Amino acid sequence: MTFLGAPPPGPSVQQLYDADLADRGYVMNLSRIWAHHPEAHDALFELLGAVAQRGGLSMRERGILVGACASTLGDSYCSLAWGARLAEAADPDVAAGVLTGSDAGLTDAERALAAWARSVTADPNATTAADVEALRAAGFDDSRIFAATTFVALRQAFSTVNDALGAVPDAQLRADAPAAVRDAVTWGR
Template sequence: MNAAFLPEPPQSPAAKAAYEDDLASDGYVNNLTRVWCWRPDVLMSFQNTRAELLSESTLSSREVAVLGAVTAATRGDSYCSLAWGARLAGMSDEETAAGVLRGDEADLSERETALADWSRRVVTDPNATTEADTRRLREAGLSDRPPPRGT
């Protein structure tokens, strides 16, 4: 069922590949993929950019899921909250994911909690973030720069 406001995009090899990727990873075709497939070239560019940004990141997949879930929940985005919450539940458990979506980080590591708090602050009021916010991230083991290549 397509719950997006747009009809199915035109079929193309790129759209078919995107649908197959969703089916393989999630078991269904995400609504956002249906929308992106109106411009599969832009979807591919976005995916490549995201992969490049994360390629040298020290963030784990679970930490990325925490950031996605907190960001979506703070914004009040139920679709993305459900998607990121489900992804986080698969990497932890349902209770942890539900807690993160509610703003309860009791089951997170110190580093994950620092990321969740920072994400919530940036989403709520990015202009109110301070040096203390970034200092907390550094104290939790995060860095402004990726490690040098080859280390």
């Protein structure tokens, strides 16, 4: 399930597991990794939430950002999880389009957001002022551009930890994802 052994039991570990049980009905493999430092998990997700809220990022926009980022990284875990979330916020074909890079069903502004997430993930040093200007032209102000960029960078950090430490997507996560999302995710573990 992961490359790490079980962490020592404790209240913060149990709290992380209990949250999974309440939300999903099972303890996620990635939680078994983050249980080695639950406070880091909580701090990361508190920051992600603050950035998303401050930037006014809707669930659909967050799904586009994470789907584009995770698929660019080759992270099957977050691709499945957020592909399913995006499928709920939009529909399964839109989610599959983001994961495969076709961006079918996205608005022009959403396509700009997906392209930005892929650029930031693939090679942040290759982005240009023209790329940022494309986001402005799509209707994003500098505050929202900062939020989207920071959100992608933090999600990339989360995915990197999970992937490097061998988190395999949970069987239930895969089973619960819409068929279009499952079929789109052909990378990762």
